[in-house]
Amino acid sequence: MPVHNAEIAELFNRLADLLELEDANPFRVRAYRTAARSINGLSHNLVDLLGAGEDLSKLPGIGKDLAGKIRTFIETGKLPLLEQVQARTPAALSDLMKIEGLGPKRVKTLHQQLHISSFEDLQRAARSGKVRALAGFGAKTEALILERLEAARHADIRSRLVDAEDIAAALISYLEDCPGVKQVCIAGSYRRRRETVGDLDILVTAKQGTPVTDHFVAYDEVSEVMSHGKTRSTVHLRSGMQVDLRVVPQVSYGAALLYFTGSRAHNISLRKLAIKKGFKLNEYGLFRGDKRMAGATETAVYAKLGLPYIEPELREQRGEIEAARKGKLPKLVGRDDIRGDLHCHTRATDGHDSLEAMVTAARKLGYEYLAITDHSRRLSVAHGLDRKRLLEQIRRIDKLNEQLNDIVVLKSIEVDILEDGSLDLPDGILGQLDLVVGAVHYMFNLTRKQQTGRIIRAMDNPYFNILAHPGGRLLNKRPPYEVDMKKVMQAARERGCFLELNAQPARLDLTDTDCMLARELQLKVVISSDAHSTANLDYMRFGINQARRGWLGPADVVNTRRLAELRKLFRRH
Ligand code: DGT
Ligand code: CA
Ligand code: CA
Numbered sequence: 348m349p350v351h352n353a354e355i356a357e358l359f360n361r362l363a364d365l366l367e368l369e370d371a372n373p374f375r376v377r378a379y380r381t382a383a384r385s386i387n388g389l390s391h392n393l394v395d396l397l398g399a400g401e402d403l404s405k406l407p408g409i410g411k412d413l414a415g416k417i418r419t420f421i422e423t424g425k426l427p428l429l430e431q432v433q434a435r436t437p438a439a440l441s442d443l444m445k446i447e448g449l450g451p452k453r454v455k456t457l458h459q460q461l462h463i464s465s466f467e468d469l470q471r472a473a474r475s476g477k478v479r480a481l482a483g484f485g486a487k488t489e490a491l492i493l494e495r496l497e498a499a500r501h502a503d504i505r506s507r508l509v510d511a512e513d514i515a516a517a518l519i520s521y522l523e524d525c526p527g528v529k530q531v532c533i534a535g536s537y538r539r540r541r542e543t544v545g546d547l548d549i550l551v552t553a554k555q556g557t558p559v560t561d562h563f564v565a566y567d568e569v570s571e572v573m574s575h576g577k578t579r580s581t582v583h584l585r586s587g588m589q590v591d592l593r594v595v596p597q598v599s600y601g602a603a604l605l606y607f608t609g610s611r612a613h614n615i616s617l618r619k620l621a622i623k624k625g626f627k628l629n630e631y632g633l634f635r636g637d638k639r640m641a642g643a644t645e646t647a648v649y650a651k652l653g654l655p656y657i658e659p660e661l662r663e664q665r666g667e668i669e670a671a672r673k674g675k676l677p678k679l680v681g682r683d684d685i686r687g688d689l690h691c692h693t694r695a696t697d698g699h700d701s702l703e704a705m706v707t708a709a710r711k712l713g714y715e716y717l718a719i720t721d722h723s724r725r726l727s728v729a730h731g732l733d734r735k736r737l738l739e740q741i742r743r744i745d746k747l748n749e750q751l752n753d754i755v756v757l758k759s760i761e762v763d764i765l766e767d768g769s770l771d772l773p774d775g776i777l778g779q780l781d782l783v784v785g786a787v788h789y790m791f792n793l794t795r796k797q798q799t800g801r802i803i804r805a806m807d808n809p810y811f812n813i814l815a816h817p818g819g820r821l822l823n824k825r826p827p828y829e830v831d832m833k834k835v836m837q838a839a840r841e842r843g844c845f846l847e848l849n850a851q852p853a854r855l856d857l858t859d860t861d862c863m864l865a866r867e868l869q870l871k872v873v874i875s876s877d878a879h880s881t882a883n884l885d886y887m888r889f890g891i892n893q894a895r896r897g898w899l900g901p902a903d904v905v906n907t908r909r910l911a912e913l914r915k916l917f918r919r920h
Pocket of ligand 1: 534535536537541543544545546547548606607608609610611614615
């Protein structure tokens with residue numbers, strides 16, 4: 348994953364905050380803040396500068412020492428000084444600084460004068476009016492703190508789906524090991540395959556008398572038991588993840604699954620529909636009076652409401668109930684519909700595996716084609732390919748294709764879209780490829796108009812086929828750049844280009860609602876793993892999840908096509 352200036356600036360700011368908290372030399376603190384500001388103002392990526400052999404200590408506000416730290420971070424992903432300072436700062440105090448408006452000065456005051464060292468302490472003190480009495484705070488600040496404490500409880504603690512999966516897999520197998528346990532299922536946003544999840548909601552059915560919740564709270568990874576009853580418990584795990592567990596009887600399993608899968612808004616609509624039909628719907632079942640009409644399966648509950656089964660990914664109150672009622676639910680794309688991957692990297696640039704290894708892995712997945720899309724020259728940190736090296740790769744792929752009969756390796760490139768919208772390699776070489784994938788990797792801070800224009804100009808190039816990760820975001824790390832997505836989509840459609848849904852779990856870019864928009868505009872989407880190793884080819888499934896959330900069917904997705912049809916789609920000229 349490339350390092351961005353903003354990320355480095357944030358580390359220096361954080362370091363400055365923590366140093367200030369422990370009363371370090373103010374000049375030292377200021378030096379880090381100045382450096383952060385300077386880095387944020389740079390028009391070039393530090394990684395690129397370093398790659399081009401620039402002397403970073405010549406940059407304003409950055410001396411030899413800081414230049415060394417930047418280099419270390421880019422090369423190792425670590426800032427040892429920050430780790431040291433973090434280790435000696437009480438975690439609670441550094442957490443408090445994450446609340447907007449609470450800098451090191453205020454946190455220090457709160458700690459020294461009111462002995463506040465946790466969110467709970469702070470909330471209690473603010474509620475009882477003690478905070479406003481402190482010098483430099485006041486009633487307004489106190490109210491703001493309470494507001495932000497509430498917001499902080501909900502923000503920034505959502506885990507990426509891939510991380511939640513790791514945590515869930517271990518827990519599920521632990522629960523299944525409990526004698527007497529029958530079914531274990533994760534409901535909630537996890538089952539709806541949202542890109543991030545707030546907590547895990549687990550449903551369990553078991554033989555009468557099985558001590559399910561006792562077994563649950565005894566899990567090794569539990570750091571705190573929030574509640575512990577016979578049929579429901581909530582814990583926090585060491586990873587920070589909250590887990591809600593409910594034990595439900597078999598007759599209610601479907602109704603409970605429906606209820607706890609949500610979304611809340613979908614549930615509310617279902618309940619209203621139930622009432623309209625003279626039923627009552629809750630987590631125990633669908634009732635007419637006291638009589639349970641359905642409850643053991645979700646399908647049965649939907650059926651009694653006059654609806655076909657609605658896939659969890661669609662349950663977001665985005666028209667799915669309406670569509671279901673009219674028999675107009677989309678047929679969603681699935682793993683088996685995918686015939687190939689159109690974005691991956693090899694060792695030639697920043698991938699971990701060889702061309703041959705990537706192809707072998709793709710064959711094992713049963714793919715008909717795999718496009719090799721290494722980076723272009725501008726991305727020097729990734730050893731981007733220039734014309735000569737790309738030509739070598741083309742020859743190598745031609746040779747490889749001669750030996751293969753069950754898969755075709757497509758010649759391609761992830762070419763950088765330059766600042767003015769031109770492409771990083773000449774048309775002469777782009778014309779020799781089977782398809783061209785274009786991407787924005789720098790100059791994220793253009794205005795909406797500039798960025799939109801830049802991307803559309805790139806698509807004007809007749810060899811351009813697919814816009815990679817169109818929004819540019821990194822989940823929990825970097826917001827998308829400013830861009831008029833609808834305009835980009837319309838331009839792509841007019842030119843016969845496509846947008847990628849990048850399936851990397853940290854990207855998932857297009858978003859689900861972007862996918863819905865693409866579908867509305869009749870623009871086809873390519874789902875790509877952007878694999879940097881053979882194992883990463885499996886990221887495809889996260890892309891499929893996201894596409895399903897965006898109502899996409901096999902026909903809406905480019906790489907469900909057979910190769911011959913695919914080639915036609917990529918021939919613009
Ligand atoms: P998350 O955890 O923030 O990613 O999102 P969810 O959807 O997993 O939400 P969560 O964990 O608060 O609750 C799981 C599901 O349980 C939710 O989607 C709907 C259902 N649920 C929970 N509390 C209520 C409630 O008060 N009313 C209704 N109708 N449904 C609820
Ligand atoms: Ca949840
Ligand atoms: Ca929950």
